[in-house]
Amino acid sequence: MDIPKLPLGKALEWLENWLTTYCGPLFDFIATIIGGMVSAIEGALTFLPALVLIVLIAALSYWIGKWRMALFAVIGLLLIDNLGLWGPSMQSLALVLTASILAVVIGVPIGILCAQRNAVRNTVTPILDFMQTMPAFVYLLPAVSFFSLGVVPGVIASIIFAIPPTIRLTNLGIRQVSEELVEAADAFGSTPTQKLVKLQLPIALPTIMAGVNQTIMLSLSMVVISSMIGAQGVGAYVYRAVSQAKTGDGFEAGIAIVIIAILLDRLTQNALKPKQR
Template identity: 50%
Template sequence: MFENFRIPVGDWADQAVDWIKDNLEWLLDFITMVVSWLVESLTDVLLATPIPVAILIAALISWFFRSWQLAVGTLLTFILIVGMDMWEPAMQTLALVLMAALVAIVISVPLGIWSARSATVRTILKPVLDFMQTMPAFVYLIPAIVFFSIGVVPGLVATVIFSMPPGVRLTELGIRGVDEETVEAGQAFGATPGQILRGIQLPLALPTIMAGVNQVIMLALSMAVIAGMAGADGLGKEVVAAISTIDIAQGVEAGLGVVILAVFLDRVTAALGNPAAYPSSLLGTLTRRRQARRAAAAEAAAARAEREAVSPRRAPTGGVA
C-alpha cells in the first residue's frame, strides 16, 4: 500500500530555498555585506593588536571577572597558542564566535522575554526551538552556502541558528522564575510593566540569563569547526584541512586552540551572572564591598528609625498647664 507513497518534504524545502534566493537576493546581499564587514573588522582589530598586549588584556579580563588563577592560566595557554603558530586562526575564530554570539544574544534575549510574558508566543516558539536544537548542525550549512556562497557569512548564519535556542529558553526560564509576590509588590506600588521588567524581573533573572549567554557562546564555539567546512577562516578551517590530509599534528594543535578559547570564554562569561561568588576576582571584590556598604547603610537607617520610634517625645515648652 505504501510502496509508492512518498511525501516530498525535501523537494518543498528545495523550492522554498530557490524562491528565497530568487526573490530576496537584495536582502541576502545586504546581510552578506554587513556580516562580512563586522567579522572582518573585528578580526582586523584583534590581529592588529600586538600579541603581548592582546595576551595581557585577556589575562586582565580573566582576573577582573574570575580570578588571578584564571589570569595566569590564560597567560600561559595563550602563549601556547602563539608557540603553536595558531594565533591568527585563533583570533579569526574568536572574532567569528563573538560576532555570532552577539547576534544570537540580541535576538534570543528579547524573544525569551516575549515568550515569558505571552503564552501564545511560548506555544509558537517551543516547537521552533526544538527544531533548531535537534536538527543536525551540518544541515544548516546547505541552505546557508546556497544563500551566501562560501566564506565566513554562511558559517556565522549557521552558528547563530544553532546557538540561539538556549538563550531563548534560559531567558524565559529566568523571567518566569521571578517570585510572583515580588512582581505583585511592584504592581501594588503602581509600577508599569516596563518598570517591573527593568527594575525587578531582569535583575533577579540575571544569573539565569547569563547562564543562557554562556551556553550561546559555548555552542557558537562548538560550531567553529563546522563553519570551517563552509570556508570560514579560523581554527575550524585548520581542523578541516587536518582531516582532509590526515595530519595529526595540525589537528591536535588546532583542536587545542579551540579548547583554550572555550575554557577562557566559559570561565569569564560564567562569572558575569554572579560576580560576588568569585572572591579572587576584582569585580567580585568590588561587588561585595558595594553590597556591604548597602547593608551597613540599611542597618544604620533601620537602627535610626527604631531609636526615633522608641524615644519619648519631649513635651512642648511654654504651653498653658
C-alpha cells in the first residue's frame, strides 16, 4: 500500500509566496536597516588607514588580554594586509559584527523570557533544536527568496544560524543564579526589573558572554558560506578558489579567516576578565 506523500514542500513554497506577496514592504524595511548597518560598520572599519586600525586593535587586545594577544593581532593583521585581503577582511568583519549584534539584541531578551517563563522555554527549545540541526545551506534558500542576492540575505541567514547559543546560555545563566540570592532580593522588596538588572544579569554575564562568543564564531562561519549568494568578503575569495581549483588563493583567504576568528574569539573570551579581577 502506497502512502501518499505529504505536500510539505508545496505548503512551504505556498507560505513563501504568500509572505513575499503580502509582506514585501516589511522585508524591504528590514533590508534597508541591515544594509545600512553593514555599510556603516564597513565604512567605520575602512575609514582609517590599515596601519592605524591595526595599532588600535592591538591596543584593545593589550587592554583586554595580554601582550601576547596584542602581538598576535599585529602580526596577523599585517599578514592580512600583506596578502592584499584587508578590504575583503573588513567586509567580512562588518557582516560578522552586524549579524552578531542583531543576534545578541534579539537573542538576549528571548533568553530572559525563557528563564522567567517555563512555557516560553518549552516552546522555544524545540525551535532552537531545529535551527541548530538544520544544515546551514538550507537557510540560504528562504533568505534569497525574501531578500534577493547580496549582503542582506547573508546577514539574515547568519542571524538565524548563530542566534541559538545566545538564547540558550542567557536562559542557562539566569536560571543558575542562586535561589538564596533571589529570595534575598525579594525580601528586600526588589521589583522584577531591579532583580533582573542588578542581580541576575550581572551574575549570569560570564555565561551570557560565552553564548555571545559562540554566536560570533557561528556568524563568521555562516558569512563564509553566504558568499554563495553574493555576500562579499573573504568568503567570496574562498568560494572562487574552490570553484577554480586554486589551492594557493584558497589557503591565503582561509588564513585571513582564521586570524579574524582567533582575534574575535580571544577578545570576547577575555572581555570580562579585568572586571572579574
